[in-house]
Amino acid sequence: MAVDEQKRNKNYNAYVEQVTPKASCLKNCVKAFITGGTICTIGQVLLWTFKNAGLNKDDAASWTTVCLVLGSIILTGLNIYPLITSWGGAGSLVPITGFANSVAAPAIEYKAEGEVFGIGCKIFTIAGPVILYGIFSSWIAGILYLLTKLWM
Amino acid sequence: MQKGKQSVLFDKPIFIETVSSVVGKKESEGPLGELFDVVVEDEMSGKENWEKAESALLEQAVDKLLVKTRYKKEDFRYMFAGDLLGQLIATSFGVRRYEIPVFGLYGACSTFGEALALGAITVSSGAANQVIAAASSHFASAEKQFRFPLEYGNQRPPASTWTVTGCGAAALTNETQPVAITGITTGKIIDYGVKDSMNMGACMAPAAADLILANFEDLGVDEKYYDCIITGDLGIVGRKILIDLLHEKGHDISGRYTDCGIEIFDAASQNTQAGGSGCGCSAVTFCAYIMKNITGGKWKRVLFVPTGALLSTVSYNEGESVPGIAHGVIVENLSSQSN
Amino acid sequence: MEFIKAFIVGGLICVLVQILMEKTKLMPGRIMVLLVCSGVVLGAVGLYEPFQEFAGAGASVPLLGFGNVLWKGIKTAVDEEGVLGLFKGGFTACAVGVSAALLFGYIASWIFKPHMKKK
Known part of the structure; x- marks a missing residue:
């Protein structure tokens, strides 16, 4: 690419940055705080309920996850979860409910393309990377842990 | 007549005889709502997927055009049409039943301009007396292809745009019109x-x-x-x-x-x-x-x-x-x- | 009290991610990957577990907590089974969350139809 073209593009991108309206970061942060806080509090209520029902800590946490995932997927099917995210932004993306939304959404959307190549493949379009890199990073962490154990 | 590097002024104007427009519900609720010919209340158009729904928009626009125009279907020698989907599936499935020879066009969102331009050149050259130019898009099929599944939540930044659900079609002719x-x-x-x-x-x-x-x-x-x-x-x-x-x-x-x-x-x-x-x-x-x-x-x-x-x-x-x-x-x- | 802590901590994590999203224009998919990997790292260096003791669901519900669960699974498996644990711990630990999402997501595809976006 010619040098003056690079310069033109750089200037143009800087100019675009300047004229493009930005969402109010403060307002979006408040919304994210309320949404994320609410979802986590629901999680805490579930956790508390399962613990009171006599489950141990790990089982209570697992049941909490199951309930949050189920709730999120029902709201996804009813087309309510996207409305929550369009208001709450990261507030409903960051919790495990956002992960569940990312699994259910393509499953519903790609049903038209068939069981295997539609739902079966596309169910992982957004969640697949999360699973892959989660497993990979924990595997690396595990190797490092194993090495330190052998060393010590 | 060629003008400069990239323009043409036609020796004889190419006339736009009739136009038709089909839109979704949201578009019909906008400022131009009353001007559209057909409003599709059900975004799925009664079909089983968004791609068929978009083809249905094109069909309805062409149907409407054929009702409004004084020409017969057989008078249209070519159709110039396009959409946003991969391999132009909305267009090819939308026009297959008309049996009009078709040029499928891709110019992203500029397709309607491309269709009018090529249609005008074709009529001007004498290769056809009447042609149809059309272009369609559907919010859901575009969102699914270019962004996320519709049920997936995301926040739209203020500079983002909303894909229009609609199809416009125009009948071009060499016979004098206003x-x-x-x-x-x-x-x-x-x-x-x-x-x-x-x-x-x-x-x-x-x-x-x-x-x-x-x-x-x-x-x-x-x-x-x-x-x-x-x-x-x-x-x-x-x-x-x-x-x-x-x-x-x-x-x-x-x-x-x-x-x-x-x-x-x-x-x-x-x-x-x-x-x-x-x-x-x-x-x-x-x-x-x-x-x-x-x-x-x-x-x-x-x-x-x-x-x-x-x-x-x-x-x-x-x-x-x-x-x-x-x-x-x-x-x-x-x-x-x-x- | 534990509910208030969960609200505030969970909310604050979301605020940090919101700021990250607006500053970097990263797509949601990348953000989720980043969160889970960060959770693994924070777990491995020993920060996340005490934090979760303090904040409860405020720390376990965000995807960072999911990363921490993966780390805990690997650690336990390595402690018990050595090298083979490296290939077991992760999936064992995330089994509940991932299975629930896949199963319910799949069942949802039978029940629900695609909808037009409202906003």
Whole structure:
């Protein structure tokens, strides 16, 4: 690419940055705080309920996850979860409910393309990377842990 | 007759006999709502998927055109049509039952301009007496292909646009009518290195500016030659950029300029952020709003400039920028020229 | 009290991610990957577990907590089974969350139809 073209593009991108309206970061942060806080509090209520029902800590946490995932997927099917995210932004993306939304959404959307190549493949379009890199990073962490154990 | 580097002025005008427009519910609730011929209340059009729903829009637009026009289906020798989906499936499945020879076009959101231009050239050359030009887009099929599944939550930034659900079709003929295409300017691919796919206006504005300047230069005119210059889907961000870019070159279009994406929605109440986009945006706005104003005599000569952002999910993931293209079509009301 | 802590901590994590999203324009998919990997790292360096003791669901519900669960699974498996644990711990730990999402997501595809976006 010619040098003056690079310069033109750089200037143009800087100019675009300047004229493009930005969402109010403060307002979006408040919304994210309320949404994320609410979802986590629901999680805490579930956790508390399962613990009171006599489950141990790990089982209570697992049941909490199951309930949050189920709730999120029902709201996804009813087309309510996207409305929550369009208001709450990261507030409903960051919790495990956002992960569940990312699994259910393509499953519903790609049903038209068939069981295997539609739902079966596309169910992982957004969640697949999360699973892959989660497993990979924990595997690396595990190797490092194993090495330190052998060393010590 | 060839003009300058990239324009044509037709020796004999190509007339626009009839137009038809089909839109979704949201578009019908916008400022131009009453002008559209057909409103599809059910976004799925009673079909089982979004792609078929988009094909149904095209079918309804062509059906409506064939009802409104005085020509018979057999009189149309060619159809020029396109959409946003991969391999133009909305178009090919939408037009298959008509048995009209078809040229499938891809110009991203500029497709309707490309269809009008190629249709006009074809009629002008004598290869056809009547042709149909059409373009469609559907919010859901576009969202599914270019962004996320619809049930997936995300936040739309203020510079993003809303793909119009709609299809516009026009019947072009060599027989005299009040409104005509008198010239075209074909756009080059212009890339200013913008990579933000959520800011299409900024990606396409340089292409629109380049096209408008080329048109002025090729024809030896300036902005005063036109009563209105109308871009396809630059939205509020692209609008400002285009005005600034042309201002730098010594042209002030602000008093005689608008954008289909801005006209079609009321951004504040309809939550469409920077405006409408998609092939259907410029197509239905042209077929409803622009044609009405030209036929009615409010504008005598218009430069219609549908704009397109040339990206795919592949090019985007591979880190490419988003180049733009624009197609200019000069549309005039010839009956009022004597006044 | 534990509910208030969960609200505030969970909310604050979301605020930090919101700021990250607006500053970097990263797509949601990348954000989720980033969160899970960060959770693994924070777990491995020993920060996340005490933080979760303090904040409860405020720390376990965000995807960072999912990363921490993966780390805990790997650690336990490595402690018990050595090298083979490296290939077991991750999936064992995330089994509940991932299975629930896949199963309910799949069943949802039978029940629900695609909808037009409202906003």
